[in-house]
Amino acid sequence: MTGPGWTSISLQGIQNGSPVSSGRASQGQPPGNGPVVWTAVRDVSAQLVDVLGDGVDRVRARQLIDSQVQAWTDQQLKLGRVVSAEEQRHVGQLVFDRRFGLGPLQPYLERSDVENIVVNGCRQTWVSYTDGSKKAGPPVAETDDDLIEWVQLLARRGNTGREFSHASPLLDVALADGVRLAVVGWVSRHPHLAIRMHRLVDVTLPQLTRLGTLTEPLEQFLRAAIRARRNIIVCGEVNTGKTTLVRALANEIPPEERLITLESDFELFLDDPRLAHRHHDVVAMEARHANAEGAGEVRLQDLVPACLRLNPDRVIVGEARHGELAPMLEVMYSGARGSMCTLHVHRPEHVFSRVVQLGRRADLGLGADDVHLMFGLAEPLIVYLQRDQATNERFVSQVMEIGPPADSTEPTRNFVFAPGSDGRATPVGGHISAALLDDLAAQGFNPALLRSGTDTEGWL
Structure with missing residues (x-):
């Protein structure tokens, strides 16, 4: 209620000359925030900085915030400004989101x-x-x-x-x-x-097939490969869905197996309590940066050999981008078969050069031939993802089987899937080793799914 000498204050803000409504919009569009809003949020937050600790329950936190917003509103009233109930809710929500969400x-x-x-x-x-x-x-x-x-x-x-x-x-x-x-x-x-x-944390291979990331034959192939304990390296450019695919592949691992995930920044979330039905025994480890004095750093390449002492059945490296690839290849070869990692490459044919580059970053005195030998002995499957710039669709376009070097210093490779007419992975009939085919068949894979004809000339 206003009276003589009272002024109504609007917390809605002005953008491009037009008022912007306050409160949470039905489609999730946040309201505009003017200078008064920022001042209110800053003042209320400052009063609560000592009580909104990490251990405070969110229900209790909201009560404390609403109480402080009311105190701020009463203060504004003494200054001759009236704050509506809707505007109070708006400030309270912004303070809560700033402390517990993304503001x-x-x-x-x-x-x-x-x-x-x-x-x-x-x-x-x-x-x-x-x-x-x-x-x-x-x-x-x-x-x-x-x-x-x-x-x-x-x-x-x-x-x-x-x-x-x-x-x-x-x-x-x-x-x-x-x-x-x-x-x-x-x-x-x-x-x-x-x-x-x-968005896709608890994701499965069938879901990715429905989304168009995989085809039915590829889904069956990857499921059998995981169960056959084949190592997998998921490759592609930034934002092509590599981490999402690794999550889906991990969900094919038997739940009783012990998994250790190693990441620069937690993104796999396989240890999330909401996924306990999929993975019963998970150790999630994250690299640590040095402090301001330059001490305390723990690199990902230090964690790879260290994690083997924790008895993993499989090791999953979120992203190999420094010196961790070389020790990861050792894990794939002799430590924990059926392990996985992701790798940034612009084109699938760059994977061999990229592996050499990262192997040298390990600072272990490894030459190109040494890294190629390690790569071949690990016998990983290379799964390449790409994104359609026009539609934003992500899909697997190619799968290679890697083997030890034979006639050259580079590892051998078979194209199991190559891009079809729409760019998506299409089986290449007969281009698979007998050993891999036997392993897949033992896991229930139907070899007839690979009987197709795709010309690989010009691919690598």
Whole structure:
């Protein structure tokens, strides 16, 4: 209620000259936030910084937030400003999302059609959708300093409590609910964030077949390969669905087997309690960055040999990108057959050069011939994924069987699946070793599924 001398205050903000409604929109679109909103959120958050610790229950946290918002509202009333009940709820939701979610971006996290979000400073946001479109999103802070403070809060939520500061201007951290955050600051004009949502965490091979990532023969082939304890390396460019495919492959592993996952940043989530029905015995390990004094670093290539002392049945490396590939190949050969990793390559024919490059990064004095021998002895299946730029569809286009070197220093290879007319993996009749075919058949695979004709001339 207003009276003489009272002023009504709007927390809705103004964007492009038009008021933006407050509150959570039905389709998950966050409301616009003006300077008054940022001030309210900052003031309320500051009052609660000591009570909203990591151990506070979220129901209790919401009660504390609502109470503090009411106290802030009463203070505004004394200054002659009236805050509506709807606006109070809006501020309370933003404070809650800032502490426990992705702040103003939280509504996008709740949408199933949002894939990635990038933030260029406090005022510019771009949202990428599953249909391949990209649209502008809301500002996420009033100033870049406020944005940095929020990122530092997010960084502390990660498993290893990573630092984001002048001394550590690069941040990669896995957050809850399948969200990966990458940030750079102080090396650019503004802080820049890239947020990736992993929508398909509990995913299966049949689901990927329905989505068009796999074909029916390929689904049956990969299922049998996993059960036959064949090593698999999933390759492709960035954002082609490599991690999703590894999750689906892992869900074919018998639940009683002991799995150890090694990652630079947690993304596989095989140890998630919600997946306990699929994997009963999982050890998830994450590399650790050095602190501001340069101490405490634990590299992924250090974790690979160390994990063998924990008696794994299989080892899964989320992404081999430094020196961990060489020890991982040793694991595949002699430590834990049926292991997996992912590898970034631009084209499938680059996989051999990429393996040599990463083998040299291990700093073990390995030459190209040594790495090729290790690669061949591991006998992995190379599964190559690609993304259609026009439709944003991801699909497997090629599968190679790798074997020990024979007539040259490079490993031998058979094209089991090659791109068909639509680019998707199509069986190449007869291009498979007898040993692999026997292993697959022993797991119930029907060899007739591979009887097809595809010309591989020009492929590698």
